[in-house]
Amino acid sequence: MARxxxxxxxxxxxxxxWLVPAASVVAGSLLAIGPYVxxxxxxxxxxxxxxxxxxxxxxxxxxAWVALPLGLIDDLIGGAPLGSAMAIWTIVMLGFxxxxxxxxxxxxxxxxxxxxxALAFATSAAWAIALxxxxxxxxxxxxxxxxxxxxxxxxxxxxxxxxxxxxxxERGRTA
Amino acid sequence: xxxxxxxGRGFSxxxxxxxxxxxxxxxxxxxAGLGLVLVARFDPVAFQGIRGLALDLTSPATAVFGNVGRGxxxxxxxxxxxxxxxxxxxxxxxxxxxxxxxxxxxRATEYENARLKRLLHVVERGTQxxxxxxxxGSDAANHxxxxxxxAGTSDGxxxxxxxxxxxxxxxxxAEAGARVARVLLVSDGGSSVPVRVARTGQPALxxxxxxxxxxxxxxxxxAPPLHRGDLLFTSGTGGxxxxxxxxxxxxxxxxxxxxxRPLAEPARLDVAMVLPxxxxxxxPAAPVGSxx
Numbered sequence: 001m002a003r004x005x006x007x008x009x010x011x012x013x014x015x016x017x018w019l020v021p022a023a024s025v026v027a028g029s030l031l032a033i034g035p036y037v038x039x040x041x042x043x044x045x046x047x048x049x050x051x052x053x054x055x056x057x058x059x060x061x062x063x064a065w066v067a068l069p070l071g072l073i074d075d076l077i078g079g080a081p082l083g084s085a086m087a088i089w090t091i092v093m094l095g096f097x098x099x100x101x102x103x104x105x106x107x108x109x110x111x112x113x114x115x116x117x118a119l120a121f122a123t124s125a126a127w128a129i130a131l132x133x134x135x136x137x138x139x140x141x142x143x144x145x146x147x148x149x150x151x152x153x154x155x156x157x158x159x160x161x162x163x164x165x166x167x168x169x170e171r172g173r174t175a
Numbered sequence: 176x177x178x179x180x181x182x183g184r185g186f187s188x189x190x191x192x193x194x195x196x197x198x199x200x201x202x203x204x205x206x207a208g209l210g211l212v213l214v215a216r217f218d219p220v221a222f223q224g225i226r227g228l229a230l231d232l233t234s235p236a237t238a239v240f241g242n243v244g245r246g247x248x249x250x251x252x253x254x255x256x257x258x259x260x261x262x263x264x265x266x267x268x269x270x271x272x273x274x275x276x277x278x279x280x281x282r283a284t285e286y287e288n289a290r291l292k293r294l295l296h297v298v299e300r301g302t303q304x305x306x307x308x309x310x311x312g313s314d315a316a317n318h319x320x321x322x323x324x325x326a327g328t329s330d331g332x333x334x335x336x337x338x339x340x341x342x343x344x345x346x347x348x349a350e351a352g353a354r355v356a357r358v359l360l361v362s363d364g365g366s367s368v369p370v371r372v373a374r375t376g377q378p379a380l381x382x383x384x385x386x387x388x389x390x391x392x393x394x395x396x397x398a399p400p401l402h403r404g405d406l407l408f409t410s411g412t413g414g415x416x417x418x419x420x421x422x423x424x425x426x427x428x429x430x431x432x433x434x435x436r437p438l439a440e441p442a443r444l445d446v447a448m449v450l451p452x453x454x455x456x457x458x459p460a461a462p463v464g465s466x467x
Contacts, residue, residue: 035311041315063197064198067204076229076233081212081215081216082215082221082222083214084212084215086211090208094205126318130319131364133212134216135365135366136319137318137320137385137386138385138386
């Protein structure tokens with residue numbers, strides 16, 4: 001993939017270039033709260049899924065530190081102990097940075113596999129933190145969440161791609 | 176496709192410093208995050224202010240769809256009861272016969288109870304609810320079992336207060352914003368409620384398992400075994416929960432451990448009542464002057 005200069009959509013307000021991805025991650029976090037009462041945490045962590053989607057699509061827009069504020073917002077929205085998503089998401093982002101320097105070849109399948117690894121780590125770590133700070137369910141609930149996350153990732157990656165095209169005002173030029 | 180290069184790491188000092196600072200910030204942030212988790216471990220009600228604010232800000236997202244969710248929920252319930260009608264009919268008939276007997280017994284007990292209370296001049300502690308509000312939603316990705324309640328500190332709701340629904344005990348307020356509060360359910364992995372078995376009167380502890388069910392541990396050695404269908408209600412031991420609120424029903428028993436289901440089904444997004452926290456009576460004053 002050739003890197004497009006970010007000044008491609010020059011006529012757009014530049015604030016949209018960084019605000020849109022961040023807003024989409026927050027929107028992902030908001031997706032988990034809804035008018036239902038879940039007995040088992042089956043919903044994938046959509047905030048993290050969207051963040052990973054952006055990280056794999058456009059590594060250059062963010063440093064690993066961006067996971068700190070976004071994770072904090074996710075903690076506040078979801079009611080997890082403050083700092084849990086902050087730490088977990090940032091570790092995931094650093095992990096992607098390390099992988100980026102090692103891997104020579106990449107396609108969608110490897111991206112999906114990497115996302116799966118990251119999500120397996122993140123959901124397990126969130127479960128462990130919940131257990132540490134008071135109590136969590138049995139571990140099988142995490143496995144269900146992981147499987148659903150795996151199924152949801154391709155969709156999230158497509159949505160990120162669509163948002164990216166709109167964000168950079170490329171509609172009609174690339175698609 | 177070759178991997179997109181992660182920031183051109185060229186010879187530019189400025190870019191290299193920028194990258195380095197980014198990593199330092201990220202690692203300091205991870206340490207800070209883990210520190211915050213430690214704080215949450217030892218002080219669960221820390222950062223109540225900012226968490227309550229976030230709860231208030233995100234509540235419209237759930238409240239807007241409240242009616243839709245309720246409708247969908249009821250459609251699901253209606254379909255399954257239609258498919259299950261014949262079996263349900265038989266079960267209900269049997270239950271009706273059993274309850275008719277129980278009702279007569281209960282009336283007799285009630286009468287006796289009223290008489291005994293008059294006799295003893297027992298003054299019931301005021302259990303006026305603080306507020307009655309609707310349960311509006313939850314976070315389906317969270318590992319703690321919580322539910323949001325459409326009432327907050329402006330209605331007098333405080334962290335720690337017990338919450339009950341029409342069916343039974345829902346849980347305890349974990350944190351409260353100005354207009355919305357988060358309630359930790361009885362089925363949460365960190366919840367435990369002292370109860371009494373309705374049939375035998377033996378004390379037990381209902382501990383959440385985190386998957387919608389609860390575990391019942393007997394706190395008495397050599398207690399008579401629990402049976403499937405045993406009802407459990409709060410004993411009021413240790414304060415916090417008022418006595419006599421139904422909590423759970425036993426589903427299966429294996430040895431000393433029994434599994435049950437909470438009686439309040441918050442999954443139906445029903446109304447709930449916040450009750451004042453029951454305070455323990457102060458310990459009796461030490462006797463003045465020893466008897467020697």
